[in-house]
Amino acid sequence: xxxxxxxxxxxxxxxxxxxxxxxxxxxxxxxxxxxxxxxxxxxxxxxxxxxxxxxxxxxxxxxxxxxxxxxxxxxxxxxxxxxxxxxxxxxxxxxxxxxxxxxxxxxxxxxxxxxxxxxxxxxxxxxxxxxxxxxxxxxxxxxxxxxxxxxxxxxxxxxxxxxxxxxxxxxxxxxxxxxxxxxxxxxxxxxxxxxxxxxxxxxxxxxxxxxxxxxxxxxxxxxxxxxxxxxxxxxxxxxxxxxxxxxxxxxxxxxxxxxxxxxxxxxxxxxxxxxxxxxxxxxxxxxxxxxxxxxxxxxxxxxxxxxxxxxxxxxxxxxxxxxxxxxxxxxxxxxxxxxxxxxxxxxxxxxxxxxxxxxxxxxxxxxxxxxxxxxxxxxxxxxxxxxxxxxxxxxxxxxxxxxxxxxxxxxxxxxxxxxxxxxxxxxxxxxxxxxxxxxxxxxxxxxxxxxxxxxxxxxxxxxxxxxxxxxxxxxxxxxxxxxxxxxxxxxxxxxxxxxxxxxxxxxxxxxxxxxxxxxxxxxxxxxxxxxxxxxxxxxxxxxxxxxxxxxxxxxxxxxxxxxxxxxxxxxxxxxxxxxxxxxxxxxxxxxxxxxxxxxxxxxxxxxxxxxxxxxxxxxxxxxx
Amino acid sequence: xxxxxxxxxxxxxxxxxxxxxxxxxxxxxxxxxxxxxxxxxxxxxxxxxxxxxxxxxxxxxxxxxxxxxxxxxxxxxxxxxxxxxxxxxxxxxxxxxxxxxxxxxxxxxxxxxxxxxxxxxxxxxxxxxxxxxxxxxxxxxxxxxxxxxxxxxxxxxxxxxxxxxxxxxxxxxxxxxxxxxxxxxxxxxxxxxxxxxxxxxxxxxxxxxxxxxxxxxxxxxxxxxxxxxxxxxxxxxxxxxxxxxxxxxxxxxxxxxxxxxxxxxxxxxxxxxxxxxxxxxxxxxxxxxxxxxxxxxxxxxxxxxxx
Numbered sequence: 063x064x065x066x067x068x069x070x071x072x073x074x075x076x077x078x079x080x081x082x083x084x085x086x087x088x089x090x091x092x093x094x095x096x097x098x099x100x101x102x103x104x105x106x107x108x109x110x111x112x113x114x115x116x117x118x119x120x121x122x123x124x125x126x127x128x129x130x131x132x133x134x135x136x137x138x139x140x141x142x143x144x145x146x147x148x149x150x151x152x153x154x155x156x157x158x159x160x161x162x163x164x165x166x167x168x169x170x171x172x173x174x175x176x177x178x179x180x181x182x183x184x185x186x187x188x189x190x191x192x193x194x195x196x197x198x199x200x201x202x203x204x205x206x207x208x209x210x211x212x213x214x215x216x217x218x219x220x221x222x223x224x225x226x227x228x229x230x231x232x233x234x235x236x237x238x239x240x241x242x243x244x245x246x247x248x249x250x251x252x253x254x255x256x257x258x259x260x261x262x263x264x265x266x267x268x269x270x271x272x273x274x275x276x277x278x279x280x281x282x283x284x285x286x287x288x289x290x291x292x293x294x295x296x297x298x299x300x301x302x303x304x305x306x307x308x309x310x311x312x313x314x315x316x317x318x319x320x321x322x323x324x325x326x327x328x329x330x331x332x333x334x335x336x337x338x339x340x341x342x343x344x345x346x347x348x349x350x351x352x353x354x355x356x357x358x359x360x361x362x363x364x365x366x367x368x369x370x371x372x373x374x375x376x377x378x379x380x381x382x383x384x385x386x387x388x389x390x391x392x393x394x395x396x397x398x399x400x401x402x403x404x405x406x407x408x409x410x411x412x413x414x415x416x417x418x419x420x421x422x423x424x425x426x427x428x429x430x431x432x433x434x435x436x437x438x439x440x441x442x443x444x445x446x447x448x449x450x451x452x453x454x455x456x457x458x459x460x461x462x463x464x465x466x467x468x469x470x471x472x473x474x475x476x477x478x479x480x481x482x483x484x485x486x487x488x489x490x491x492x493x494x495x496x497x498x499x500x501x502x503x504x505x506x507x508x509x510x511x512x513x514x515x516x517x518x519x520x521x522x523x524x525x526x527x528x529x530x531x532x533x534x535x536x537x538x539x540x541x542x543x544x545x546x547x548x549x550x551x552x553x554x555x556x557x558x559x560x561x562x563x564x565x566x567x568x569x570x571x572x573x574x575x576x577x578x579x580x581x582x583x584x585x586x587x588x589x590x591x592x593x594x595x596x597x598x599x600x601x602x603x604x605x606x607x608x609x610x611x612x613x614x615x616x617x618x619x620x621x622x623x624x625x626x627x628x629x630x631x632x633x634x635x636x637x638x639x640x641x642x643x644x645x646x647x648x649x650x651x652x653x654x655x656x657x658x659x660x661x662x663x664x665x666x667x668x669x670x671x672x673x674x675x676x677x678x679x680x681x682x683x684x685x686x
Numbered sequence: 687x688x689x690x691x692x693x694x695x696x697x698x699x700x701x702x703x704x705x706x707x708x709x710x711x712x713x714x715x716x717x718x719x720x721x722x723x724x725x726x727x728x729x730x731x732x733x734x735x736x737x738x739x740x741x742x743x744x745x746x747x748x749x750x751x752x753x754x755x756x757x758x759x760x761x762x763x764x765x766x767x768x769x770x771x772x773x774x775x776x777x778x779x780x781x782x783x784x785x786x787x788x789x790x791x792x793x794x795x796x797x798x799x800x801x802x803x804x805x806x807x808x809x810x811x812x813x814x815x816x817x818x819x820x821x822x823x824x825x826x827x828x829x830x831x832x833x834x835x836x837x838x839x840x841x842x843x844x845x846x847x848x849x850x851x852x853x854x855x856x857x858x859x860x861x862x863x864x865x866x867x868x869x870x871x872x873x874x875x876x877x878x879x880x881x882x883x884x885x886x887x888x889x890x891x892x893x894x895x896x897x898x899x900x901x902x903x904x905x906x907x908x909x910x911x912x913x914x915x916x917x918x919x920x921x922x923x924x925x926x927x928x929x930x931x932x933x934x935x936x937x938x939x940x941x942x943x944x945x946x947x948x949x950x951x952x953x954x955x956x957x958x959x960x961x962x963x964x965x966x967x968x969x970x971x972x973x974x975x976x977x978x979x980x981x982x983x984x985x986x987x988x989x990x991x992x993x
Contacts (some may be wrong), residue, residue, distance in 0.1 A: 118976045130951075138813060170812055242816070256806070257782045498734065507810035509781060516737070516804040520949060527947035531940040538936055542687045576878060578944055578952050584889065585940030586894075589933040593898065596929040599688075622901035625839055626894035632835065633828045633890030637883055640824035652887070686687050 066672055069665050086123035087566055093117050125566035128573030128647055131521050133514035134251040135259055139504040141220050141244045143176040143213050146502035151194040158194055159370055175208035175243060186269030193471050206598040214502040221246050226497035227262055256511050266459050266503045267494035269411025272403040274453035274465055275380055280402030283376045284334060290375050291333040293454025297641060334366060344400060357388060357396040386461040387481060401462050403455050408445045413438025417495035419488035422480060428488035429480040439475030447471035454545045524577035531581040539588055543686040549670045550591035551660040557587045560658040561651060573647030583655025590663035599685050608683060612671055631656045693718035693927050695712055697971055697980060698920040704972035708854055715861015725867035727878025728807060732814040736773045737805040743768035752795045756787055758945060764871050766950035821882040828889050840900055841991055843981050848896045855892045855965045856885050859958055873953045888962030895930060895970035902926045904991050914929040919979045923971055934967040
């Protein structure tokens with residue numbers, strides 16, 4: 063029984079290690095069971111208080127279930143780096159806009175860093191980067207390097223801000239990491255309110271206080287833009303018609319007084335304004351001069367106003383922002399107010415040091431009160447003092463939440479956001495304001511969400527397949543190899559145990575594909591035993607004594623076992639390296655399973671045979 | 687119990703037949719891949735998948751009418767059971783919008799059959815691109831690694847033939863996916879990340895099987911120096927035959943259990959691995975070893991084996 067002492071020692075060590083790895087999981091299970099048994103919340107609270115430390119330790123070290131098994135969200139956010147760089151540019155013009163647009167298209171198809179892509183577009187047009195970025199004397203490479211650093215910094219900040227938001231939202235065990243330079247992976251187990259989470263993650267939370275401009279200025283600017291668009295329309299019409307009669311007709315029509323024109327003609331000449339109530343343009347309230355758009359008209363109007371040629375016709379310090387929330391008109395359609403505001407903000411959200419979700423004084427409407435830092439307080443006092451009886455719009459991510467009229471100078475740096483739909487929204491707003499604004503907008507580029515009930519179904523399905531898989535294989539081995547098959551099954555139990563224990567020990571996550579990997583491992587793990595047993599049968603068929611046959615069997619089968627394990631392990635390792643999420647779970651279980659089977663199927667079975675032979679139970683050792 | 691006591695099949699003699707059979711299968715598969723292509727899952731083409739469960743069985747036609755009338759395009763199919771449906775759409779807008787629209791219209795039109803959104807998967811085009819290149823890298827990487835390892839442990843001819851056998855297995859399974867893609871409701875056979883995982887598992891399994899046969903050939907070549915390679919190869923195949931069949935059996939048994947119990951997400955994956963195991967077993971006997979032999983007979987000389 064040579065070097066069996068070592069083998070037995072190793073086996074015991076592995077079993078102890080597995081127990082150590084699995085203990086927290088078992089502990090956690092019993093804590094949860096106990097907590098469910100308590101009938102009154104006081105009892106369970108008392109129990110948690112008493113055992114807080116060990117409950118938390120168990121939770122941290124237990125085998126973690128993947129999002130597909132416990133439900134939750136996996137979200138990949140992409141930081142809109144281009145937008146960030148656009149803001150960094152000194153003087154944006156048409157050329158710059160076209161470069162940005164070209165880069166945006168290039169970025170879709172490439173994984174190259176954005177600054178590098180921008181530089182390529184600049185090079186194509188023969189323009190130096192320093193014309194728009196940083197110091198004029200900088201070389202292109204210097205600018206790229208600075209921009210790269212800027213991007214890296216922004217993504218890191220975005221990650222921290224998102225972590226703050228997630229922490230305050232109250233998700234247990236979130237995972238937040240940066241991947242590939244501009245993506246942030248957020249994993250939120252057990253989250254059920256998907257809509258809220260999406261909003262919470264995506265919102266830039268850029269808070270601005272902007273002065274509302276007089277309606278006269280707004281209407282004048284809009285009329286200019288309208289005239290320009292009408293002229294474009296007319297030009298299009300005539301180029302389409304291309305004959306002098308049509309052109310003359312169009313000109314004469316334009317000269318007619320409005321009252322004589324048909325609806326259709328009026329619309330053509332007023333691309334920006336609504337002609338009738340149901341129309342898709344801007345509606346002007348004749349008394350107050352306030353502007354409105356219907357829900358259907360909103361996207362079109364905003365797109366028109368954002369066109370760079372239209373922007374040029376509107377004074378540079380004026381922009382139009384919609385309300386955050388619509389109201390309903392008599393026809394039942396949602397209508398948004400459109401605020402003309404000064405483009406340059408009087409004050410930005412960076413000055414906010416605290417935010418709190420509360421209710422208005424009469425207790426009916428949710429709102430968020432904010433406190434500013436010293437510098438913010440001073441500016442706020444000056445701005446409010448200088449604009450008494452005027453409106454200041456509170457703008458969050460480009461939409462107006464409220465636009466209160468300033469009644470008096472506000473000296474203490476407080477301000478209020480109202481116009482919120484629910485207490486929940488106020489709470490989420492508090493979270494994002496406290497966490498601060500993202501340095502650049504983010505987009506959700508990938509999302510995988512699993513409901514809790516589906517997770518439970520998957521756990522059950524996984525469990526059934528593990529049990530079924532184990533039993534068919536175990537039964538087959540016993541039928542085919544008799545006593546030797548039984549020993550192989552004995553080793554197989556340890557294999558399953560080791561896989562689960564090491565998953566917990568490496569703090570890997572168990573996913574449904576991971577369970578599939580475990581089931582598959584069960585089928586493949588006996589391969590080593592099959593190889594050995596077949597060899598033993600061959601050797602005994604040649605007339606060798608059983609003891610010798612077993613020795614030779616193990617010896618000769620080993621090189622095949624090793625080679626086949628290494629190759630399968632390699633394939634699984636590559637799968638781990640290139641896969642994501644659930645697929646990695648599959649790869650990890652497969653890798654652990656393969657490594658474990660090398661040990662269990664070779665070492666543990668050998669110990670068992672040796673033990674039986676030692677006890678002279680040779681007659682009991684049968685290879686079927 | 688024993689199957690095949692002392693088998694003595696003439697595998698090597700029949701190898702030409704096997705070559706033609708395999709070539710036919712590969713050509714049909716490739717033709718289908720070129721003509722029909724694959725049913726790509728959202729992982730590789732981008733898009734959004736929503737799985738919705740209802741309290742009672744629903745009529746797919748009615749759901750389609752409701753959802754499409756709201757301007758949401760795409761495909762709606764039954765998913766695993768008549769109480770669950772899957773909507774695949776290339777909806778580009780906000781997921782919140784999609785989700786609330788779906789909830790609203792399903793509540794409106796199916797008042798007495800409450801629903802729950804079980805799963806939403808949404809993959810943007812840039813991610814889909816990344817996943818595609820990662821998948822290709824993974825498979826190529828696996829093949830390169832196997833080529834190197836088997837080359838070191840045996841000999842280059844063995845390694846190359848092993849890799850050809852893997853190509854053979856993966857191509858046939860991929861061809862099958864292309865031919866049958868979208869034909870079964872219970873198992874869409876879309877190519878997505880889990881299919882790639884299945885392919886890599888097949889790669890691993892196929893080489894395992896092949897290596898075991900190679901190992902026996904190597905051993906026999908060392909012992910029986912003066913016999914013709916044809917005989918050594920054929921005997922080695924026969925000697926390992928029962929092991930080959932038993933291991934395939936145990937693995938297939940577990941795959942069948944997965945197919946039955948592990949639910950719709952795993953089904954296509956289990957199917958791929960199951961077919962892959964059958965083909966991988968066939969190829970290690972009829973393709974990998976015979977290719978080495980043919981190659982060796984052509985170049986002549988002695989095989990110099992390491993290991």
